[in-house]
Amino acid sequence: MGSTFGGLNTAYSGLVAARTGLDVVGQNIANVNTDGYTRQRLVTTSVESPARVGLASAGTVPGQGVSVDAIARLGDLALDGRVRSAAAADGYQQVRASALSTLEETLGEPRTTGLAAGLTSFWSAWHDVANHAGETAPASVLLARGTAVATTLATGSRAIDAQWSTVRDQVDGQAGQLNQAATEVAALNERIRSGLQQGVGVSELVDRRALLTEKIAGLAGGTVTERADGTVDVLVGGNALVRGDVARTVAVVGGRVLGDAVGLEWADSPGRSLGADSGSLAGSLSLLAPAADGRGGVLAEASAAYDALATQIATQVNAVHRTGATTTGATGLDFFTLQAGVPAARGLSVVPTSATGVASAATGSGALDGTVADAIGRIGASAGSPDRAWSTIVSSTGAASAAERDQAELTGLATTSAKNRQQSGAGVDLDEENLALLSHQRAYQGAARVMSAIDEMLDTLINGMGRVGR
Amino acid sequence: MMNRVTSSMTAAAAQRHLQLGAARLAEVQERASTLDKLSRPSDDPTAAGEALRVRNLQASTAQYQRNVDDGSSWLDTVDSTLSSVQGILAKVRDLTVQAGNGALGPDSRDALARQVEGLRADLLQTANTTFAGRNVFAGTSDAPAAFAADGSWSGVPGAAVTRRVGPDTTVRVDADGAATFGTGPGSVFTLLDGLAGDIRSGTSALDRLAALDVRMADVRAVQGDVGTRHAQILRSKETLIDTSTSLEAQRSGLEDLDLAAAVLDLKLQETAYQSALAVTAKVLQPTLMDFLR
Numbered sequence: 001m002g003s004t005f006g007g008l009n010t011a012y013s014g015l016v017a018a019r020t021g022l023d024v025v026g027q028n029i030a031n032v033n034t035d036g037y038t039r040q041r042l043v044t045t046s047v048e049s050p051a052r053v054g055l056a057s058a059g060t061v062p063g064q065g066v067s068v069d070a071i072a073r074l075g076d077l078a079l080d081g082r083v084r085s086a087a088a089a090d091g092y093q094q095v096r097a098s099a100l101s102t103l104e105e106t107l108g109e110p111r112t113t114g115l116a117a118g119l120t121s122f123w124s125a126w127h128d129v130a131n132h133a134g135e136t137a138p139a140s141v142l143l144a145r146g147t148a149v150a151t152t153l154a155t156g157s158r159a160i161d162a163q164w165s166t167v168r169d170q171v172d173g174q175a176g177q178l179n180q181a182a183t184e185v186a187a188l189n190e191r192i193r194s195g196l197q198q199g200v201g202v203s204e205l206v207d208r209r210a211l212l213t214e215k216i217a218g219l220a221g222g223t224v225t226e227r228a229d230g231t232v233d234v235l236v237g238g239n240a241l242v243r244g245d246v247a248r249t250v251a252v253v254g255g256r257v258l259g260d261a262v263g264l265e266w267a268d269s270p271g272r273s274l275g276a277d278s279g280s281l282a283g284s285l286s287l288l289a290p291a292a293d294g295r296g297g298v299l300a301e302a303s304a305a306y307d308a309l310a311t312q313i314a315t316q317v318n319a320v321h322r323t324g325a326t327t328t329g330a331t332g333l334d335f336f337t338l339q340a341g342v343p344a345a346r347g348l349s350v351v352p353t354s355a356t357g358v359a360s361a362a363t364g365s366g367a368l369d370g371t372v373a374d375a376i377g378r379i380g381a382s383a384g385s386p387d388r389a390w391s392t393i394v395s396s397t398g399a400a401s402a403a404e405r406d407q408a409e410l411t412g413l414a415t416t417s418a419k420n421r422q423q424s425g426a427g428v429d430l431d432e433e434n435l436a437l438l439s440h441q442r443a444y445q446g447a448a449r450v451m452s453a454i455d456e457m458l459d460t461l462i463n464g465m466g467r468v469g470r
Numbered sequence: 471m472m473n474r475v476t477s478s479m480t481a482a483a484a485q486r487h488l489q490l491g492a493a494r495l496a497e498v499q500e501r502a503s504t505l506d507k508l509s510r511p512s513d514d515p516t517a518a519g520e521a522l523r524v525r526n527l528q529a530s531t532a533q534y535q536r537n538v539d540d541g542s543s544w545l546d547t548v549d550s551t552l553s554s555v556q557g558i559l560a561k562v563r564d565l566t567v568q569a570g571n572g573a574l575g576p577d578s579r580d581a582l583a584r585q586v587e588g589l590r591a592d593l594l595q596t597a598n599t600t601f602a603g604r605n606v607f608a609g610t611s612d613a614p615a616a617f618a619a620d621g622s623w624s625g626v627p628g629a630a631v632t633r634r635v636g637p638d639t640t641v642r643v644d645a646d647g648a649a650t651f652g653t654g655p656g657s658v659f660t661l662l663d664g665l666a667g668d669i670r671s672g673t674s675a676l677d678r679l680a681a682l683d684v685r686m687a688d689v690r691a692v693q694g695d696v697g698t699r700h701a702q703i704l705r706s707k708e709t710l711i712d713t714s715t716s717l718e719a720q721r722s723g724l725e726d727l728d729l730a731a732a733v734l735d736l737k738l739q740e741t742a743y744q745s746a747l748a749v750t751a752k753v754l755q756p757t758l759m760d761f762l763r
Contacts (some may be wrong), residue, residue, distance in 0.1 A: 044717075120526050120529035124529055127536075128536075365629035367611065368612050377634070381530050397511060
């Protein structure tokens with residue numbers, strides 16, 4: 001037999017469990033829109049009947065009610081890991097795709113105001129000079145268009161430089177974010193460990209830490225390993241960024257001018273590269289790499305292509321221009337000059353200042369001959385023309401941008417799908433919470449009913465005893 | 471396979487779909503309003519490269535057309551000048567034949583000689599015809615006149631004024647002054663001086679007549695050559711018009727969007743976006759809360 005008041009206690013344990021359940025539902029609903037919140041569930045077990053002790057205790061005894069064991073956090077480590085690796089790949093791709101898209105805008109093609117249009121009107125101007133050799137008007141048009149080509153090249157080259165500097169600044173900012181996140185993870189690790197030792201609920205802290213490790217993955221890739229004491233280690237490139245309550249610092253090394261090598265190092269062991277191969281930091285670093293025969297960083301390569309184009313224009317025009325003679329008979333003159341010490345695309349300028357400096361005539365063919373001007377005008381239509389080179393730059397940049405965009409779309413989809421799966425397990429569903437609310441409410445009502453039934457029973461026993469027949 | 475569908479998932483998915491729809495709508499709107507198939511090279515890298523090439527060809531063709539117009543004017547001028555030269559020389563020949571009549575008195579011969587001298591002056595003026603400030607019989611020279619009064623030529627032997635009418639084709643648009651009039655002592659001007667002197671002195675001018683005939687044949691040959699070149703430049707003009715038409719068609723095919731297709735696309739995306747909005751409004755509203763009392 002159980003004790004007289006045992007039933008009351010059983011009912012009370014039901015009341016406590018139902019009320020705790022309602023509180024958990026309240027917490028879930030309150031955080032339905034909280035970023036990174038993982039839903040929680042009440043874990044209860046039934047309490048078995050007391051063991052038989054002594055001879056007096058006999059008969060079958062029911063269980064002793066319900067015990068509230070834990071409030072479980074319904075996250076999935078594997079799904080969290082997948083979200084992190086997807087975020088790392090996506091961070092890398094998005095940075096590259098957006099940089100290439102910007103680079104492509106800098107080219108300003110295909111438009112009527114781009115470099116291609118500038119070059120064709122430059123060649124046309126040479127034909128006009130050939131038709132009207134020695135006249136001032138066509139020559140000044142030619143000089144203006146030559147200057148326009150040089151200006152367009154310089155503007156393009158400067159825009160690439162500016163973009164490089166922007167990405168360089170971004171790297172500093174991202175490295176700062178990485179260090180900040182690592183410090184926070186280490187601090188959370190410490191709080192979670194002590195919380196677990198004291199038996200305090202740490203679900204919310206774990207949620208915050210998961211958000212931070214996801215951010216770290218988006219910045220620098222890396223893996224997360226869980227340890228028995230509840231802390232996590234974050235490894236980037238095989239080395240620990242966070243171990244227990246200790247976070248290491250990452251430093252950006254390298255110059256601030258296009259062409260400088262930029263890298264990430266461990267602040268506590270200079271010279272050792274971070275070795276991050278995914279995440280937005282790695283993406284930015286891949287953009288900043290110096291040029292290396294077409295396989296270097298995108299921005300440096302584009303800048304080198306501009307310089308090569310400027311050199312090509314100057315070389316091809318000058319080679320023909322030198323063979324020509326001006327109206328006064330001067331020969332061996334350059335049309336373009338490249339300023340020493342600055343990138344070719346920015347140092348290109350037109351030498352002649354008036355019609356007298358334009359060598360349009362073949363030597364010995366009369367002052368008003370236009371053969372050489374015609375030959376320069378034909379450069380634009382030749383097989384190895386700067387126009388073709390430019391068109392190759394435009395197509396290849398376009399193709400690279402399209403490829404990176406498609407890739408970024410794919411990694412974006414992968415991230416969405418991983419996030420979806422994670423949310424499918426961890427997200428709060430209002431319908432479900434309503435059901436839980438309802439069932440806990442009913443459980444509370446039921447337990448209360450049991451309690452009042454026992455109370456009535458005891459009332460009958462205590463107050464009604466010995467009053468039979470009255 | 472999705473086990474659970476949670477509120478945040480539904481909201482995120484709805485937001486994503488709406489964003490996608492809005493992005494697509496913005497893209498087709500941009501295309502429909504600019505009617506450009508290629509707004510940036512990555513839309514179609516190959517077509518972008520091709521479009522640049524076609525535009526380059528278009529610009530060259532436009533330049534060739536300008537060259538053709540200019541060259542055609544030059545050749546017109548040269549042709550009509552050569553006709554005048556023929557006329558003048560024919561008159562000189564008539565006068566020479568007339569002077570061969572032995573019955574003429576000194577006064578009449580003097581009058582004939584004066585006429586020949588007048589025609590010589592005409593011829594010199596004609597030989598110094600200019601087009602747009604340039605001597606048509608000494609095209610590459612910057613001398614004020616192609617022929618001086620003594621018949622010396624200021625042109626550069628072998629140099630020609632040419633116009634480019636195609637990537638590999640040029641047409642000469644001036645006439646060789648030396649071939650047409652001869653130079654210095656061998657020039658038609660010296661010949662006419664001699665003729666006038668012979669007529670005045672009563673010497674038989676008939677032996678100079680043969681030289682004059684040779685000179686006239688030279689002018690005819692030059693004129694024939696000019697005619698051939700004129701025909702060539704006119705043919706080039708037609709070819710260039712054809713080329714520019716086909717290039718424009720190519721460019722349009724590469725860069726321009728079909729209006730009907732653009733509008734249809736826009737309407738489709740609009741409908742898609744609106745239905746996404748409607749569906750989202752329906753899906754996001756109900757929860758169990760709406761049905762529990």
